[in-house]
Amino acid sequence: MANNEKMSREEAGRKGGEATSKNHDRDFYQEIGQKGGEATSDNHDKVFFQEIGHKGGEATSDFHGKDFYKEIGEKGGKARKKLLIK
Missing domain, CATH: 1.10.287 (Helix Hairpins)
Incomplete structure:
Protein backbone atom coordinates (compact mmCIF):
# COMPACT_ATOMS: atom_id res chain seq x y z
CA MET A 1 0.00 0.00 0.00
CA HIS A 44 -32.67 -6.60 26.00
CA ASP A 45 -35.82 -8.51 26.81
CA LYS A 46 -36.96 -12.10 26.23
CA VAL A 47 -38.44 -11.24 22.81
CA PHE A 48 -35.06 -10.02 21.55
CA PHE A 49 -33.43 -13.34 22.39
CA GLN A 50 -36.31 -15.29 20.86
CA GLU A 51 -35.92 -13.34 17.63
CA ILE A 52 -32.16 -13.82 17.35
CA GLY A 53 -32.53 -17.49 18.26
CA HIS A 54 -35.12 -17.90 15.53
CA LYS A 55 -32.88 -16.16 12.97
CA GLY A 56 -29.93 -18.31 13.98
CA GLY A 57 -32.01 -21.45 13.70
CA GLU A 58 -33.16 -20.50 10.22
CA ALA A 59 -29.61 -19.75 9.10
CA THR A 60 -28.36 -23.03 10.53
CA SER A 61 -31.15 -25.06 8.97
CA ASP A 62 -30.35 -23.55 5.58
CA PHE A 63 -26.72 -24.60 6.00
CA HIS A 64 -27.07 -28.13 7.42
CA GLY A 65 -29.04 -31.07 6.10
CA LYS A 66 -31.32 -33.58 7.81
CA ASP A 67 -28.46 -35.93 8.69
CA PHE A 68 -26.76 -33.23 10.76
CA TYR A 69 -29.82 -32.75 12.95
CA LYS A 70 -30.36 -36.49 13.27
CA GLU A 71 -26.77 -36.92 14.45
CA ILE A 72 -26.82 -34.10 17.01
CA GLY A 73 -30.23 -35.21 18.25
CA GLU A 74 -28.94 -38.72 18.85
CA LYS A 75 -25.86 -37.39 20.66
CA GLY A 76 -28.01 -35.16 22.85
CA GLY A 77 -30.38 -38.00 23.65
CA LYS A 78 -27.52 -40.32 24.64
CA ALA A 79 -25.90 -37.64 26.81
CA ARG A 80 -29.21 -36.93 28.55
CA LYS A 81 -29.85 -40.62 29.11
CA LYS A 82 -26.42 -40.96 30.78
CA LEU A 83 -27.28 -38.08 33.12
CA LEU A 84 -30.64 -39.58 34.04
CA ILE A 85 -29.18 -43.03 34.75
CA LYS A 86 -26.68 -41.70 37.30
Whole structure:
Protein backbone atom coordinates (compact mmCIF):
# COMPACT_ATOMS: atom_id res chain seq x y z
CA MET A 1 0.00 0.00 0.00
CA ALA A 2 1.38 3.39 -0.98
CA ASN A 3 1.71 6.10 1.65
CA ASN A 4 -1.06 8.22 0.11
CA GLU A 5 -3.66 5.41 0.07
CA LYS A 6 -6.12 5.02 2.92
CA MET A 7 -6.46 1.69 4.67
CA SER A 8 -9.88 0.07 4.34
CA ARG A 9 -11.93 -0.57 7.47
CA GLU A 10 -11.66 -4.28 6.80
CA GLU A 11 -7.86 -4.12 6.62
CA ALA A 12 -7.62 -1.91 9.71
CA GLY A 13 -9.89 -4.29 11.63
CA ARG A 14 -7.86 -7.30 10.56
CA LYS A 15 -4.58 -5.67 11.58
CA GLY A 16 -6.03 -4.54 14.90
CA GLY A 17 -7.40 -8.01 15.58
CA GLU A 18 -4.07 -9.62 14.82
CA ALA A 19 -2.24 -7.21 17.13
CA THR A 20 -4.77 -7.76 19.91
CA SER A 21 -4.56 -11.54 19.61
CA LYS A 22 -0.79 -11.38 20.03
CA ASN A 23 -1.18 -9.46 23.31
CA HIS A 24 -4.03 -11.40 24.93
CA ASP A 25 -4.80 -15.01 25.81
CA ARG A 26 -7.95 -17.11 25.78
CA ASP A 27 -8.98 -15.95 29.28
CA PHE A 28 -9.06 -12.35 28.07
CA TYR A 29 -11.47 -13.19 25.27
CA GLN A 30 -13.66 -15.29 27.58
CA GLU A 31 -13.85 -12.42 30.06
CA ILE A 32 -14.83 -9.79 27.50
CA GLY A 33 -17.31 -12.21 25.94
CA GLN A 34 -18.93 -12.80 29.31
CA LYS A 35 -19.10 -9.06 29.99
CA GLY A 36 -20.68 -8.51 26.59
CA GLY A 37 -23.24 -11.23 27.21
CA GLU A 38 -24.16 -9.77 30.59
CA ALA A 39 -24.50 -6.28 29.13
CA THR A 40 -26.68 -7.64 26.33
CA SER A 41 -28.97 -9.47 28.75
CA ASP A 42 -29.29 -6.31 30.85
CA ASN A 43 -30.27 -4.24 27.80
CA HIS A 44 -32.67 -6.60 26.00
CA ASP A 45 -35.82 -8.51 26.81
CA LYS A 46 -36.96 -12.10 26.23
CA VAL A 47 -38.44 -11.24 22.81
CA PHE A 48 -35.06 -10.02 21.55
CA PHE A 49 -33.43 -13.34 22.39
CA GLN A 50 -36.31 -15.29 20.86
CA GLU A 51 -35.92 -13.34 17.63
CA ILE A 52 -32.16 -13.82 17.35
CA GLY A 53 -32.53 -17.49 18.26
CA HIS A 54 -35.12 -17.90 15.53
CA LYS A 55 -32.88 -16.16 12.97
CA GLY A 56 -29.93 -18.31 13.98
CA GLY A 57 -32.01 -21.45 13.70
CA GLU A 58 -33.16 -20.50 10.22
CA ALA A 59 -29.61 -19.75 9.10
CA THR A 60 -28.36 -23.03 10.53
CA SER A 61 -31.15 -25.06 8.97
CA ASP A 62 -30.35 -23.55 5.58
CA PHE A 63 -26.72 -24.60 6.00
CA HIS A 64 -27.07 -28.13 7.42
CA GLY A 65 -29.04 -31.07 6.10
CA LYS A 66 -31.32 -33.58 7.81
CA ASP A 67 -28.46 -35.93 8.69
CA PHE A 68 -26.76 -33.23 10.76
CA TYR A 69 -29.82 -32.75 12.95
CA LYS A 70 -30.36 -36.49 13.27
CA GLU A 71 -26.77 -36.92 14.45
CA ILE A 72 -26.82 -34.10 17.01
CA GLY A 73 -30.23 -35.21 18.25
CA GLU A 74 -28.94 -38.72 18.85
CA LYS A 75 -25.86 -37.39 20.66
CA GLY A 76 -28.01 -35.16 22.85
CA GLY A 77 -30.38 -38.00 23.65
CA LYS A 78 -27.52 -40.32 24.64
CA ALA A 79 -25.90 -37.64 26.81
CA ARG A 80 -29.21 -36.93 28.55
CA LYS A 81 -29.85 -40.62 29.11
CA LYS A 82 -26.42 -40.96 30.78
CA LEU A 83 -27.28 -38.08 33.12
CA LEU A 84 -30.64 -39.58 34.04
CA ILE A 85 -29.18 -43.03 34.75
CA LYS A 86 -26.68 -41.70 37.30
